[in-house]
Amino acid sequence: MPDPEPDSPASPRHDRSEHAVAGDGDDPSPAPDGARLVLATHNVGKLSELRDMVAAAAPELDAQAAVVDAGSLGLVEAVEDGTTFEANALIKARAAAAASGLPAVADDSGLAVDVLGGAPGIFSARWSGTHGADRANLKLLLAQLGDIAPEHRGAQFVCAAALVTPDGYEHVEHGILRGTLRTEPAGQGGFGYDPVLQPDGLDLTCAELTAEQKNAISHRGRAVRALMPHVLHVLRAGKPAEGSAPAGPENQPW
Numbered sequence: 001m002p003d004p005e006p007d008s009p010a011s012p013r014h015d016r017s018e019h020a021v022a023g024d025g026d027d028p029s030p031a032p033d034g035a036r037l038v039l040a041t042h043n044v045g046k047l048s049e050l051r052d053m054v055a056a057a058a059p060e061l062d063a064q065a066a067v068v069d070a071g072s073l074g075l076v077e078a079v080e081d082g083t084t085f086e087a088n089a090l091i092k093a094r095a096a097a098a099a100s101g102l103p104a105v106a107d108d109s110g111l112a113v114d115v116l117g118g119a120p121g122i123f124s125a126r127w128s129g130t131h132g133a134d135r136a137n138l139k140l141l142l143a144q145l146g147d148i149a150p151e152h153r154g155a156q157f158v159c160a161a162a163l164v165t166p167d168g169y170e171h172v173e174h175g176i177l178r179g180t181l182r183t184e185p186a187g188q189g190g191f192g193y194d195p196v197l198q199p200d201g202l203d204l205t206c207a208e209l210t211a212e213q214k215n216a217i218s219h220r221g222r223a224v225r226a227l228m229p230h231v232l233h234v235l236r237a238g239k240p241a242e243g244s245a246p247a248g249p250e251n252q253p254w
């Protein structure tokens with residue numbers, strides 16, 4: 001792969017120019033008929049993975065009509081001023097649930113590098129200074145680790161996945177994917193730091209895996225699969241049962 005170039009500001013992955021700042025008083029767009037769940041992300045790479053995960057966990061749900069995303073509803077991007085993945089996931093899910101009136105699932109995630117003490121961590125999306133500049137973020141990270149030997153290049157993807165309903169039910173699950181950082185990017189799939197993280201036990205980077213292979217082992221896959229019973233319970237019951245843990249998959253009509 002050639003030396004990565006900084007992302008264009010007009011990159012479709014993160015076109016933030018269209019979005020107002022959360023809390024600026026804009027009225028939210030009403031959710032379309034049939035919408036049941038909001039995926040509260042503006043990252044198209046994440047969105048694609050989340051859609052696949054929801055569809056796999058709930059094949060009977062008409063995901064096309066029932067699952068909408070924050071961008072398509074015109075929801076503003078929440079200010080991610082939490083200091084943990086969990087806090088930021090909750091901030092995003094709460095904002096989307098309040099603005100749409102629907103249950104919302106958000107993910108906050110990032111790359112935690114051992115030798116950097118867990119950085120970029122919650123700053124992963126803006127490590128180079130520009131939010132969502134994936135290639136610039138990757139290039140900076142590789143330069144910072146230029147002198148680090150292979151045995152010290154351990155790292156992990158981390159994900160907190162949050163479900164928030166408009167009436168205040170909240171649940172968070174976590175997932176990690178451990179691996180080693182390559183010195184050069186490899187692969188065209190995925191997004192973000194995928195071209196440099198080689199999961200433990202594999203000879204490929206995450207960007208060289210199919211979407212299905214990545215989802216099966218990824219931090220996001222693990223967190224979202226753990227969250228899905230809670231999501232399904234909320235969708236089926238209309239709201240979570242008071243004082244009881246969400247039920248596992250049940251044979252109920254949508």
Ligand SMILES: O=P(O)(O)OP(=O)(O)OP(=O)(O)OC[C@H]1O[C@@H](n2cnc3c(O)ncnc32)[C@H](O)[C@@H]1O
Pocket residue numbers: 040041042043046080092107108109110111124125132134137157190191192193194206218220
């Ligand atoms: O907040 P939203 O709108 O969901 O989109 P975002 O891209 O800003 O998402 P985060 O705030 O959670 O930041 C996550 C960053 O961590 C990196 N990242 C997270 N998951 C990743 C994955 O599966 N593969 C590669 N990089 C990932 C990537 O740089 C992301 O931009």
Ligand SMILES: [Mg+2]
Pocket residue numbers: 080125
């Ligand atoms: Mg973000």
